[in-house]
Amino acid sequence: MRSEGEERHVQESHEQQGGEPACFLNQVCEECGRVREDASRPDCEHCGHDPRATAAASAGTGSGSRRRDRDPEGKARNARPRDGLGRPLPYGEQGVPRQPEGVVRTPDRTLDEAQQLLDDGMPFHAHEVLEDAWKSAPEAEAPLWKGLAQLAVGITHLARGNTKGGARLLLRGAEGIEPYRSSSPHGIDVACLADWARTTADGADETNPQHTGGPPAAPRLRGQG
Known part of the structure; x- marks a missing residue:
């Protein structure tokens, strides 16, 4: 069991990488590109990379040198500014x-907002919208929204230049x-999205002759009909 100090270190490492601890964006190791399975560890179980050390080095300070303003639940109030990705x-x-x-949206509103953000080149923000849908979805649809959020995170990593993590x-x-x-709930073009994701993942592989380079074009979440 981790101490309170260790819990805060894990929380801060997630804040530095982008997103909350449950956020898919934190599941990809920035060093080896593999998907991290053990959320209880601050370091990557595959290669041992610890993002806290990277963040401390880039800031030129020790991990405990900046005292954070936290709410009664221990969450940081002074959220770090982030770029469009x-x-x-x-x-x-x-x-x-x-x-x-934590916004609860209708499926139509979720898809409209996420599509607009993808079209605007903001897949990180699209994944936040889709994660909200996953967290509030009925049990039967939760895996669908979770998968859509993972697609948006994959696009985010590709746009950041992390081809291995993005493809995974x-x-x-x-x-x-x-x-x-076969069911395509809410008009979501599941067949085209799944095929697009696999094709794009193959194209992101730098050893693949079909490697395209650069971020992929935004996919269409719903059919044109």
Whole structure:
């Protein structure tokens, strides 16, 4: 069992990477690109990379040198500013506002907002909208929204230049939405999305002759009909 100090270290490492501890964005190791399975560890179980050390080095300070203003539940109030892809910026810089957290939207509104954000080149923000849908969805649809959020995270990693991690998340997202291929809830074009994700993941592989490079074009969440 971790001490309170260790819990805070884990929380702060998630804040530095982007997103909350349950956020899919934190599941990809920035060092080896593999998907991290053990959320209880602050370091990657595959390669041992610890994002806290990277963050401390880039800031030029020790991990405990900056005292955070926290609410009664221990969450940081002074959220770090981030760019359009959710990457942390130095404190004091002007960041891109994040999506409000915990918003319960209708499926149509969720898809409209997420599509607009994807079209605007903001997949990080789209994943926040889709994660809200996953967290509030009925049990039968939760895996669908989870898979869509993973697709958005995969796009985010590809846009950041993390081709290995991005491809892995796209494949996971495709696997997650695949059971809905025949039913296509809410007009979601599951078949095209799953096929797009797999094709894009293959194209992101730098050893693949079909490697395209650069972030992928935004997929269509719903059919044109």
